[in-house]
Amino acid sequence: MNSREKYVKWVMLAPALLILIGTTLYPFLYSFITSFRFWRLTRSAEPGAFVGLANYVRAFGDAGFWNSVWVTVLFTIISVTLSMAIGLAIALILERATKLNTFMKSLLIFPFAMAPALKGFSWRFMLNPDYGILDAMIDFVFPFWSDVVWLGEPYWAVFWLAMTEIWGWAPYIALVFIGALGALPQETVNAAKVDGANTFQVFWHVTLPQLMPIVIMVGLLKTIFSVKMFDQVVTLTGGGPGRATETLNFYVYNQGFKFYDMGYASSLAYILVTTMFIFAFIYVRFLMKGEQN
Amino acid sequence: MAGIKMVDVKKQYPNGFVAIENMNLEIPDKEFVVLVGPSGCAKSTALKMIAGLEEISSGEMYIGDRLVNKVPPKDREIAMVFQSYALYPHMTIYDNIAFGLKMRKTPKEEIDKLVKEASEILGMSDLLDRKPRQLSGGQRQRVALGRAIVRHPQVFLFDEPLSNLDAKLRVKMRTELKKLHERLHTTVVYVTHDQVEAMTMGSTIVVLKLGAIQQVGSPLSLYSFPSNRFVAGFIGSPSMNFLDCTIAEENGNLFVDTGAFRLMLPEDKAAKVRDHGGKEFIFGIRPEDIRKRREKKESYSEEHINAKINVIEPLGKEMYVNLSAGNLEFMAIINARFPLKPHEEVELTLNMDRMHLFEKEGEKEAVAHTAKNATTLEGARLMADLDESDDD
Amino acid sequence: MKRLALNLLIGFVVVMISLSLMAPVSSAKLPYGLKEGMPYKGTKLTFLVHNAAQSQAQAKRVNQFTKMTGIEVEFLMVPYPSLREKITADAVAGTGTIDLYCFLDGWGPSMTGFLVPLNDYLKRDGVDLSAKLPPAYIKGGTYDGTTYGIPTRGHPQLLLYRKDLFKKAGVEVPKTWKELIAAGKAIKSKTDRDGIAMYYGKGNAAQNLFLWYSFLKSGGEDIFNDKMMPTFNSSAGIQATQYYVDLLLKYQVASPGSKFFKEYEASQAVAQDKAAMVIVWWWHYGVLTNPDKAQEVVTTNVGFAPVPAWEGKGKATLALSMPVGISKASKKKEAAWEFMKWLTNPDLEKENFLDKSDPKTRTIVVVQKKNLIDPEINKVSGGMHKAAAASLAVSDTFPMLPEWPEVASSIEVAISNIAGGADTKTEMDKAAKEVKAIMKRSGY
Numbered sequence A: 001m002n003s004r005e006k007y008v009k010w011v012m013l014a015p016a017l018l019i020l021i022g023t024t025l026y027p028f029l030y031s032f033i034t035s036f037r038f039w040r041l042t043r044s045a046e047p048g049a050f051v052g053l054a055n056y057v058r059a060f061g062d063a064g065f066w067n068s069v070w071v072t073v074l075f076t077i078i079s080v081t082l083s084m085a086i087g088l089a090i091a092l093i094l095e096r097a098t099k100l101n102t103f104m105k106s107l108l109i110f111p112f113a114m115a116p117a118l119k120g121f122s123w124r125f126m127l128n129p130d131y132g133i134l135d136a137m138i139d140f141v142f143p144f145w146s147d148v149v150w151l152g153e154p155y156w157a158v159f160w161l162a163m164t165e166i167w168g169w170a171p172y173i174a175l176v177f178i179g180a181l182g183a184l185p186q187e188t189v190n191a192a193k194v195d196g197a198n199t200f201q202v203f204w205h206v207t208l209p210q211l212m213p214i215v216i217m218v219g220l221l222k223t224i225f226s227v228k229m230f231d232q233v234v235t236l237t238g239g240g241p242g243r244a245t246e247t248l249n250f251y252v253y254n255q256g257f258k259f260y261d262m263g264y265a266s267s268l269a270y271i272l273v274t275t276m277f278i279f280a281f282i283y284v285r286f287l288m289k290g291e292q293n
Numbered sequence B: 001m002a003g004i005k006m007v008d009v010k011k012q013y014p015n016g017f018v019a020i021e022n023m024n025l026e027i028p029d030k031e032f033v034v035l036v037g038p039s040g041c042a043k044s045t046a047l048k049m050i051a052g053l054e055e056i057s058s059g060e061m062y063i064g065d066r067l068v069n070k071v072p073p074k075d076r077e078i079a080m081v082f083q084s085y086a087l088y089p090h091m092t093i094y095d096n097i098a099f100g101l102k103m104r105k106t107p108k109e110e111i112d113k114l115v116k117e118a119s120e121i122l123g124m125s126d127l128l129d130r131k132p133r134q135l136s137g138g139q140r141q142r143v144a145l146g147r148a149i150v151r152h153p154q155v156f157l158f159d160e161p162l163s164n165l166d167a168k169l170r171v172k173m174r175t176e177l178k179k180l181h182e183r184l185h186t187t188v189v190y191v192t193h194d195q196v197e198a199m200t201m202g203s204t205i206v207v208l209k210l211g212a213i214q215q216v217g218s219p220l221s222l223y224s225f226p227s228n229r230f231v232a233g234f235i236g237s238p239s240m241n242f243l244d245c246t247i248a249e250e251n252g253n254l255f256v257d258t259g260a261f262r263l264m265l266p267e268d269k270a271a272k273v274r275d276h277g278g279k280e281f282i283f284g285i286r287p288e289d290i291r292k293r294r295e296k297k298e299s300y301s302e303e304h305i306n307a308k309i310n311v312i313e314p315l316g317k318e319m320y321v322n323l324s325a326g327n328l329e330f331m332a333i334i335n336a337r338f339p340l341k342p343h344e345e346v347e348l349t350l351n352m353d354r355m356h357l358f359e360k361e362g363e364k365e366a367v368a369h370t371a372k373n374a375t376t377l378e379g380a381r382l383m384a385d386l387d388e389s390d391d392d
Numbered sequence C: 001m002k003r004l005a006l007n008l009l010i011g012f013v014v015v016m017i018s019l020s021l022m023a024p025v026s027s028a029k030l031p032y033g034l035k036e037g038m039p040y041k042g043t044k045l046t047f048l049v050h051n052a053a054q055s056q057a058q059a060k061r062v063n064q065f066t067k068m069t070g071i072e073v074e075f076l077m078v079p080y081p082s083l084r085e086k087i088t089a090d091a092v093a094g095t096g097t098i099d100l101y102c103f104l105d106g107w108g109p110s111m112t113g114f115l116v117p118l119n120d121y122l123k124r125d126g127v128d129l130s131a132k133l134p135p136a137y138i139k140g141g142t143y144d145g146t147t148y149g150i151p152t153r154g155h156p157q158l159l160l161y162r163k164d165l166f167k168k169a170g171v172e173v174p175k176t177w178k179e180l181i182a183a184g185k186a187i188k189s190k191t192d193r194d195g196i197a198m199y200y201g202k203g204n205a206a207q208n209l210f211l212w213y214s215f216l217k218s219g220g221e222d223i224f225n226d227k228m229m230p231t232f233n234s235s236a237g238i239q240a241t242q243y244y245v246d247l248l249l250k251y252q253v254a255s256p257g258s259k260f261f262k263e264y265e266a267s268q269a270v271a272q273d274k275a276a277m278v279i280v281w282w283w284h285y286g287v288l289t290n291p292d293k294a295q296e297v298v299t300t301n302v303g304f305a306p307v308p309a310w311e312g313k314g315k316a317t318l319a320l321s322m323p324v325g326i327s328k329a330s331k332k333k334e335a336a337w338e339f340m341k342w343l344t345n346p347d348l349e350k351e352n353f354l355d356k357s358d359p360k361t362r363t364i365v366v367v368q369k370k371n372l373i374d375p376e377i378n379k380v381s382g383g384m385h386k387a388a389a390a391s392l393a394v395s396d397t398f399p400m401l402p403e404w405p406e407v408a409s410s411i412e413v414a415i416s417n418i419a420g421g422a423d424t425k426t427e428m429d430k431a432a433k434e435v436k437a438i439m440k441r442s443g444y
């Protein structure tokens, strides 16, 4: 390639690069700078003075912030583990290619395709103690829970918040796992059977370890999505009861778009992003590497 | 220890393909049986059914006296070497070999002993810490073997276990497997598509074609008395020559008429086809039963033809010679001491005692050459030796 | 002489009439104080508003305005939950793409930076808002004495109840909280329905403060004192709060779901024939009488009454409005003001309300004093507007503060926790402490 061709290449790429910088890098840097400024939209539409680390310092003394960290961690752990476990279970059930399974598989995409905000709405509707179908079903199966107002109890509210997430994601994860399982060699499973392993042992010693790279990958993605989850908090619980379901992302949103404190919101967002980055880094570094050896 | 019995076994795959129509086979206890046949003839399918990895569509499968149609693989007490090795990619070689023992709750020290022993035999003691992807194809195959031989199952199932080894290692491993069989005295079902391997290893050989059993017998009986053209062509290398022919009668003698030459049938064979004058047959003769004509008379019924040499493939002691007579082409194995050259004319002797005639339709053997008084395998082998001895 | 004068007069009249016949359009005065001569002809305005039936009806008739002024208006309609975000995004971008915003009164103070003060316009055109609108609606568009918006949509609170269930239980429509509890108990025991559907749940708009505010204010307490420091955790405040949640916790006349309900779910509890009363924005009457949204037994039996109060104490309810204001970044402010004059005219409101051609427009309301007591409108609404006018006379808005959303969020959490069983005083003290910190941070 001569230098002229190189030059042409960059010219051709320039629009795409500019768009990329404009859409990702610019807001990223802008909010980084904002996180060191005083900027309350209630005072001015223009960013104010630089205040050093004040916004970050405030975060560490903010009980609401720490509460949202805890809620996010709790929500993430529940939603990630359960959506992966249930997704895997569905995948194992539907793995064999029968006509019924093919039909079931096509149904799996629906919950995932549903808009997250709508998930929250519909689950809130289903959990209504007056006319919610899910509430009625639970009351029927577990009469001793008939007095529980699901979204009125802090831990139950977190649980149901996680359920909306699981309901949407487990089927999708199942589809991913079905694909991965299909690509696994049937021969190793056969070998294990002949070697005397029962169904569970085959799964545990042979299928799962071979599935692990996908499991780890999906786990990482799901974790990121769980930490970022926002819509269902708004539509399912509004962060309540009390602050029981105020996730970090929701808290950041409120600080920014409800309370109009852009400087503080930016610093919280950066704490979130940095934590995610460190998490992802450690995860990729250790878990994925471990898989490779 | 147990034999295997298959009664009217049928295998239809979920996509509707019938791999095995109706298989009846009895493998006696402690026997070393080889399933042989061309690619796609359902050898692996048969093995998997014995292992319980493929369901039987209909019929009955017994291991020992036990009907195992519904018995899961883990309860069948079998060990299997898979055609594709099927090593556990995430386990070390040690763990791969030990897995079956662990599943059967063998004590740790014993596992260790057995694994070390097996890896010794397989010559891979220094590979135990590796993962399968760090091994060559042949090494992986040996791991697959090791995984089977550490166990003490009722039945060993080997699906082409040596296909990826180099010639030297293969010969060594054949011996090892035979020794293993003698030591453990376990029933072995061994699949291969290599007829040489089948001949050298099996005490009984089962020839399969398109999911149907063609013939069951000892290596030599299959070699000497193939029951149809397929077996005749499949067993023996280079394979038997087949020439279209008719039966002609002249002066009370019967002749095989190929168009290019006529060969007189010996008395005993003629008797079997006397009523078939004018009918079409396939004349079969192995390359090793065609020789360069010698001065002295042979000990068998001989016929002579002239042919032109096309190609010579020297192999050392002997050479494969491709010849043509008229528009017919065939192969002969000729002692290397004869100075033959391509395009020469040569005079040949055909051993008519060892010729075959197959019906054109159905390809069944019409006049199996009688093995004189050799009815047992030993006898046949002896005879072959005798035949061999007067070669030069 | 007399004759001459008469002739002259007749002649003058004839000339005038013929003149007016010759040029009927150019000389007819435009209504609502709109500028003559189409000075902004060809201007295109963009109006950001939530997609309520009211906005749709306005959009349907906007060509009337275009005909008179030559100004075109695009209604940019978004769902209510994303309205604030859209306004913020546009205002911060500052490009002037959007000329007018419709916003919630409570947001106003925090948005003054994005909005054009309207006082000069009002003065110039001689518009007297207090003649047009109930005080709470004017307050909703005003911050620190400056008007930033004029509402076309606003809501007083009404008690909506089931006449048939009240009859069956043998109780009268409650005028006090005490009566309400008694009625609720009677209904619960005699009709197997919950007495009242409350909404203590935490939402995104401090809905659980709507009724709390009525309890608090009619109980004689307020959220802030003059120095803008919290007073809602005073003993009167705690008593009012306690009483408010005790409808559920102690007296158990409220639906169990009240614990997490938002306003709409409380209204739905009545619509689905589960509860007999609900105190909500009046437009819910349109929902409860709509056969598509409520059961038939509900639609035919729902009645309305003013919000109850404490015995012997004052009345107080909350009013809410959605003012329309002009974006500071707009480059067509004068044209936008013309549009506002048209948009806030009582005729349009009346026409929209009376047009029942579309069943989806049941939730259209009126805000103009003139229309609230209009006989034609009251005939259609069965007198509800007169009741609303009475309610609006004693209504107030939430405190008009830039910090209000943050303050509301703290109290909202406290109410939600208290309804969930937490101690009232502890929670209110905690909320007051948070609010104090918020106010301190803002320099009060």
Ligand SMILES: Nc1ncnc2c1ncn2[C@@H]1O[C@H](COP(=O)(O)OP(=O)(O)OP(=O)(O)O)[C@@H](O)[C@H]1O
Pocket: B013, B014, B015, B017, B019, B038, B039, B040, B041, B042, B043, B044, B045, B046, B083, B193
């Ligand atoms: N799961 C399956 N579904 C459908 N057809 C199959 C399936 N597995 C094998 N077959 C078919 O059954 C026939 C027998 O297959 P099998 O693997 O038993 O052959 P094989 O004798 O082992 O061949 P090779 O020597 O190549 O290993 C083939 O025609 C193959 O295409």
Ligand SMILES: [Mg+2]
Pocket: B043, B044, B045, B083, B159
């Ligand atoms: Mg095979």
